[in-house]
Amino acid sequence: MKMDTYIGLDMGKTKLAAGLVTEEGKILRRNSVLTDWSDGGINILDQSRNLLRSLIEGAEKPKGIGIGCFALVDQRRGVIIKSSVKSWINTPLSKIFSEEFGMPTVINTDVEAACLAEYLFGAAKGSRTASYMTISSGIAEATIFNGRIWHGSRSLAGHIGHLEMNCPGTMDDLFSGWGMDEKAKNISGNKISTKEIFDAVNTDPNHPYSKIIKDAVRTAGAAVAWINNLINPDVIVIGGSIGHNQKGFVNAIKSEAERIMGVYMVQYPGGLNVLPSALGSDNGIIGAALLPKNEVAND
16 A cells, blocks of 8 residues: 655754655654754755755655744745745745655744644644644744644744743743753853753752753743643643753643642643653654645645
8 A cells, every 4th residue: 555755854953854754654764964054054955955855866756845944934825934044034945845846845833843743643642722832942832723733814823932021031041942051151151051951950959050940940831821821722742852851841840830820720620731742853854744734735
């Protein structure tokens, strides 16, 4: 029996990863490279093309290409609206790749792609409405409503990272990996990775970095409580490199969100359904691959 496959491209700021994926979410082949930021990232599209060619060569022709991108995109037109790669602005990426590779191409944000994967095959499987918040180099959110990605009227749904909170700073400043790294650098005077911050505090709960994590838990908990009462999904999945790898951090965020919600917890006698990502870094590839099937077939 012939098995339909799709190509998924996860365009991340640190790494570009692509895979040949079945309808059941199994990655048959994969390839990845570090994102080339030389010359302002102008080479990233060529890197992406090469990754796609390496997967398509010698394989039965896939049904389509899905791209999860770190830029702000208008998924309906397949156009990049705003990006840290200045040359990408107003680029009709879906059209370019569709014409070049001769197959339908759908572009969404990387967070929306990851959310779709967790909804179909991961921590949110079986839910009707699911929210996914990534805690990685930046902060973003995506929502699945009745089996569809909710984009909003202007493709801005889930773009919360640059929104300011009550305390000084944006969500990115306060609890992203980049934000925590900057705070650790201010303490130590050296460049510190997020993993080193968590390793230090897991070894010594009284380490000076413990305040960084406590502050991150407080603000991330507020974000989760806000998302829960605004969208009220069946499940909130926390992913990204930090969300997937730091299960204790996710549990602490869940507890803080429950504290903040206060009187509303009467509706959650068993506690909030806040879960770490089940698919890890694979959710970007898998979700991107299934975008053509999910976003096109249902339109």
